[in-house]
Amino acid sequence: MPDTLPDLTRDGLPPALRVLVEEYPREAWEAHPEFAGLVQFWLERHMMFRKLGDLLQQDIEGLIDGGMGPRDYGGRLSRFGGMLINQLHGHHQIEDMHYFPALKGFDPRLERGFDILDRDHHEIDPMLHRFAEAANGLLGRLDAPDGFRDAAGGFYGEVEGVQRVLARHLADEEDLIVPVILKHGSGGLH
Ligand SMILES: [Fe+2]
Numbered sequence: 001m002p003d004t005l006p007d008l009t010r011d012g013l014p015p016a017l018r019v020l021v022e023e024y025p026r027e028a029w030e031a032h033p034e035f036a037g038l039v040q041f042w043l044e045r046h047m048m049f050r051k052l053g054d055l056l057q058q059d060i061e062g063l064i065d066g067g068m069g070p071r072d073y074g075g076r077l078s079r080f081g082g083m084l085i086n087q088l089h090g091h092h093q094i095e096d097m098h099y100f101p102a103l104k105g106f107d108p109r110l111e112r113g114f115d116i117l118d119r120d121h122h123e124i125d126p127m128l129h130r131f132a133e134a135a136n137g138l139l140g141r142l143d144a145p146d147g148f149r150d151a152a153g154g155f156y157g158e159v160e161g162v163q164r165v166l167a168r169h170l171a172d173e174e175d176l177i178v179p180v181i182l183k184h185g186s187g188g189l190h
């Protein structure tokens with residue numbers, strides 16, 4: 001029977017992949033001696049992605065309810081949307097090429113979790129591409145009153161979609177990887 005990996009509609013990591021995070025619960029991460037350095041840096045990157053996602057969501061809400069003008073909105077969308085896409089793209093590449101291979105072998109019970117995270121990246125990247133296209137479509141309509149409302153409403157759905165999959169991926173990735181590093185060290189990564 002083929003082993004199908006859960007996609008980003010899942011509610012979290014399957015229980016078999018949560019064995020190490022049960023041993024190293026989130027509340028205890030920061031006080032662990034291995035936290036400073038790689039774990040802290042990497043969690044800060046994730047926090048930045050969450051913040052950018054929140055900003056994009058607040059801004060599109062502001063545009064739709066009229067609190068933010070189209071010109072201001074356009075500038076912020078170009079800046080923060082571009083930042084999210086570029087930074088995430090680079091982040092996934094580093095994880096795929098360096099982090100995952102270095103950390104995957106530490107605990108054979110968790111190997112399947114790395115396959116799930118890798119699969120997530122392959123699901124998220126085309127979503128980001130679509131997001132960029134939708135953002136450009138909206139930017140092209142900001143000065144045209146006709147169709148602007150529909151475009152903004154459609155783009156709101158794209159922002160929500162990206163927010164949802166990112167929240168799932170980042171949380172599961174942290175639950176899988178942080179306990180591995182706390183227990184085994186960073187495997188030469190820095
Ligand atoms: Fe990732």
Ligand SMILES: [Fe+2]
Pocket residue numbers: 046091095170173
């Ligand atoms: Fe990540």
